[in-house]
Amino acid sequence: MRRLNPSLIAGGVIVAVIVAMALVSLVWTPYDATLVTPSSRLLKPSWSHWFGTDKFGRDVFSQIMVGSRTTLFVGVVAVGVAAVIGVPLGILAAMVRRWPGEAIMRANDLLLAFPALLLAIMFGAVFGASTLTAMIAIGIASVPSFARVIRSGALQVMRSEYVLAARAAGRQPFPIAVRHVLPNVTSLITVQASVSFAIAVLAEAALSFLGYGTPPPTPSWGRMLQESQEFLFSAPRLAIFPGLAIAIAVLGFNLLGDGLRDRFDPKLEDRR
Numbered sequence: 001m002r003r004l005n006p007s008l009i010a011g012g013v014i015v016a017v018i019v020a021m022a023l024v025s026l027v028w029t030p031y032d033a034t035l036v037t038p039s040s041r042l043l044k045p046s047w048s049h050w051f052g053t054d055k056f057g058r059d060v061f062s063q064i065m066v067g068s069r070t071t072l073f074v075g076v077v078a079v080g081v082a083a084v085i086g087v088p089l090g091i092l093a094a095m096v097r098r099w100p101g102e103a104i105m106r107a108n109d110l111l112l113a114f115p116a117l118l119l120a121i122m123f124g125a126v127f128g129a130s131t132l133t134a135m136i137a138i139g140i141a142s143v144p145s146f147a148r149v150i151r152s153g154a155l156q157v158m159r160s161e162y163v164l165a166a167r168a169a170g171r172q173p174f175p176i177a178v179r180h181v182l183p184n185v186t187s188l189i190t191v192q193a194s195v196s197f198a199i200a201v202l203a204e205a206a207l208s209f210l211g212y213g214t215p216p217p218t219p220s221w222g223r224m225l226q227e228s229q230e231f232l233f234s235a236p237r238l239a240i241f242p243g244l245a246i247a248i249a250v251l252g253f254n255l256l257g258d259g260l261r262d263r264f265d266p267k268l269e270d271r272r
Contacts, residue, residue: 008259014252022069031059033066034217042235051241063219064245070220071249074135075200079193081139086146087189091177094154108144116141116203124212134213138203142196149192153185187264191257198253205246221246
């Protein structure tokens with residue numbers, strides 16, 4: 001039995017802590033994260049307020065907790081959208097004949113010219129800035145990465161003996177895709193989802209920072225950074241705590257993706 005690599009363990013622990021914090025925030029936070037208390041504004045960290053309070057008197061630690069829930073929700077939906085669209089496209093591009101498959105991948109490459117921020121700005125101008133806009137924009141922007149990775153894995157599966165035998169037996173393309181191709185690219189989907197989640201965390205924070213993500217009063221790590229700009233010198237902790245939360249979350253999902261990649265492909269680990 002292969003031992004778990006350090007990246008997988010470290011990433012799993014970090015992600016587990018973030019998920020646990022988000023789940024706990026559903027039932028408990030030290031204070032109401034949206035409660036404005038002018039008399040308590042800009043308090044320094046103490047036993048009463050572990051991370052202090054912001055310019056509106058809101059507890060920063062409570063905002064970090066609820067912000068983790070927002071970030072995970074946006075990431076889960078965005079990655080889900082990307083996987084639901086990108087995985088079938090990748091498998092289809094691998095299974096069809098040359099020019100239709102190339103057409104799909106060229107359209108996929110065209111979508112790469114529209115990153116999540118640009119798509120969110122476009123969608124925000126048309127539909128208005130919201131959490132839904134951020135989720136759709138991040139999800140669509142992540143489709144090309146899923147399609148390219150899954151197509152690469154599906155092409156290898158299509159050359160395997162059991163798939164060639166199924167095609168020789170007269171099996172239709174759809175049953176082959178469902179029974180043979182999809183199960184054998186599941187590990188690639190898992191790895192790509194964890195990597196895309198890290199990108200989604202950054203994208204959500206950037207969108208909220210620019211005003212195209214989660215609208216107030218719902219706490220968001222990116223908007224906490226935006227609101228802390230005027231206090232960078234007088235109260236730098238207002239930027240440090242959400243910044244660290246974003247950095248740790250991205251690190252955790254990247255380590256988890258790297259560890260899963262090594263776990264599912266031992267050749268990569270052997271080359272290190």
